[in-house]
Amino acid sequence: MEYHEAVDFLFGLRRFRPKPGTESTARLLSHLGDPHESIEFVQIAGSNGKGSTARMVERTLREAGLSVGLYTSPHLTDVRERVRVDGRKIPRSAVTEYVEAVRDYVRARASDGESPTFFETMTGLALWQFGRQDVDVAVLEVGIGGKYDATSVVDPIASAVTSVTLEHTGIIGDTEEAIARDKAHVAPADASLVTGVTGSALEAVREVAGEVITVGATDGGDTGDASDDGATDDGEPVDVRVTYEGRTNHTEAAVSIEGAGLDLETRIPLPGRHQAENAGIAAVLAGQIGDVSEANLERGLRNAHWPGRFEVMGTDPLVILDGAHNPGACEQLAETLATYEYDDLIVVFGAMHDKDHREMVAALPIPDAVVATEPSLERAEEDAVLAEVFANAGVTDVRTNPSVPDALEAALAEVGPDDCVLVTGSLFAVAEARSRWSTVSVPKRIRNRDDARDALEGADVDAVDVDRAERSAIHRVVETNLQVSQANRLQEELLRLGGECVLTGGDRTDERVDAVLMGTLAQFTSLVETLESHSPGRGGVRSIARDLRESLEIGSSDPEVDPWYPWHDRTAVMGILNVTPDSFHDGGEYDSVDDAVARAEAMVDAGVDVIDVGGESTRPGAKPVPTAAEIDRVVPVVERLADLDVSIAIDTRKAAVADAALEAGGDVVNDVSGLDDPEMRFVVADHDAGLVVMHSIDTPVVPDRKVVYDDVVEDVIDQLSERILLAEKAGVDRDRIVVDPGIGFGKSARESFEMLGRLEEFRALDCPILVGHSHKSMFAHVGRDADDRLEATVAASALAADRGADIVRVHDVPENVAAVRTALAARNPERFAWD
16 A cells, blocks of 8 residues: 555545544554553643644653653644654654554444544544554643543543633534533542632532643733732632743743642743643643653653744745634734734734634734635635635735635735734634644655666655656656645646656545656756746745745756855865763763864864864763753863854754854854754854754664654754754744754665765755765665775765765864765865865
8 A cells, every 4th residue: 555545545534524532543453452542642632722732741751751652633744743742743654554454344343334533533643653663652732622632542641631612512512611511531540630710610610620720821920819829810719830931032932830749940832821821731631641850841842842833934024824713812912912012913814714814813813804715625715705804804905815824815915014924714714724834845866767767766656657757757856845836836837848747546535645746957946937927816826936046056056055165165174172081982081172173173284175064062962061061061161162263063953052152153053963952043143153963863863763754854954954944933043053964863875875865955954064974884885894984984075075965064174074075085186275
């Protein structure tokens, strides 16, 4: 079975309507051998905030060292987002294996009129995967209600009901009290239910759940009731009070949590008082589950990024994506938006037909202009209907555009730098808008028909189309991910121009598909010009043109890089200077300041471009170095090197170390953890420094960690793209960001060599590329022992330079400088002066 066939099978189950009860899910799990029985579960219900809370709990438990599964819905762009283990999406291969295991069973049940629904089958997938991965705990976001939801097939050890509003009234109750009773059935048998519900709904929760722990939020600047212990702004007594201290920057807010044994202050990456309350609920749940320290809570909550939930994509103009999908969520959105300063507000609004549009619009601030739009799925309300709702609410400037990407582009085109564009109404609209920043078009290295076949099969193209298209692929090849309407338009245009475009197999109409585009550079140039000439409308093809221009560098120079950095026009050599006693290759050789300076000066004489100073080893089994000790190792060396005519990088995963080193004269932060320290991105932005973001599974490396990749290059690109976006949202300019694929960090030797061979594909990220391969264990694959890897390192440096690496990071500078210069001379003999 191919992956696209497995996904089509799952989506095909949407035709079955749910029936009350968990019996169907239980029978499905029984067919699989009840893989979930050894797992401990956390169940989170609520009208709003349950997904954000689930993410906060999951990230905090991971910070405490647990292996954690996370099951949420809906997804933004990829159904695999719903099922994660330790932050990583379920592999395509696992989805396919699962469907093969359940397909006959599901079909048999369907013939009896008892087929599991899409959500029930996806719940089965999540529990099956969590069991296979033997996670310590799994966090489940409830779909609808609680009592009859598929996730209630488990017996949770901790549970929460975040909030209650009037929603799904035809399914779980037509009053807030009835809805609260339904949701309260997620209560655990041996622990108190945690809830942010108030008033009569809280009393209804107590009727079902018995003992509860109540959580409430107050604003830090309030007086009166807000200053009373154990009370919220409206005087509601609570067990845990969360004080919302307001935003600390454009993407984060400060909160303090007190009660039920908690007393901590932290920041959260989700602004809004309601998110502060969610953080308080998450903190209580985490404490019920395991041994979670205050530091774990502070760092975990701050790292709980959740795309599409009041996500600030830019500040000039202010661009916000928020998936508010009911009146209560719109009211919370309006409250948070009121804390930002802007001139005009333009709202891009796309909602589902079964929502209360009038009350949603009434809850939002009155916009200066509206572009009503339609997400690409059958449930979407017509843009004309939504436009009429806004017009009836008194908005005079109301337009329609049936394409979410085009609606967003239209809004962005007319706003000034001090205005605000808000995309809201549903997570579906937000997902399509967010693709403007998240979609990556990957250029493929196609040398022969075998490469072409690999590229086509990797995108789940039907076998017939693979056979037909592989000859056409020995040109320029780009793989991307698009809405079906966009993909069909693109295919039509490229075929007309003489190129080729093949799509993921299957019959999906409301999900994104992979597309492989093939043609000459001239054909791609004509395609881009054609797409740019199209008037705005259904399909959003203008955004595709922009992506293709960037990935194929059509009509532009190489990716913009600050010319101050040595890699702006050539491959630079970064010399490793470990001022540690225990690094894997040269630990202890340069741990005195004088020895380190002498080593750096020798590197400069040999032609190094960047010196990378590191004070903590990331070798397998290395012990963490306290922050103060690392600063004491690194800063004196950086101060001595500041006058050298080279760039100085700081190899650290701690924001405090980076801050001290940049103050001492450093230029670039080389973060091998990929921004695991939540403060790091802000430190780099404040110093206007360079940033190397590496893909890493564990830092230090865990030798026996087994990571499953469907395609190691594409999976790493996917994960790095979100880390780049995270840095940009903090204010780090993209032209100062370098990506490191992380050779040897959570990759096998074969996977490391594959990344080296396909290095050009990382150009899709539109950032300079660093390769850190020096003396790595990958060279054992070609017969080189740990003390005999110089020649292999030098060969890989030459290969990396030839494949387009912007930086090679090495221990042995003279030999690798020679290798890089040789490769550059071969690519462009005019680069060097000749006698």
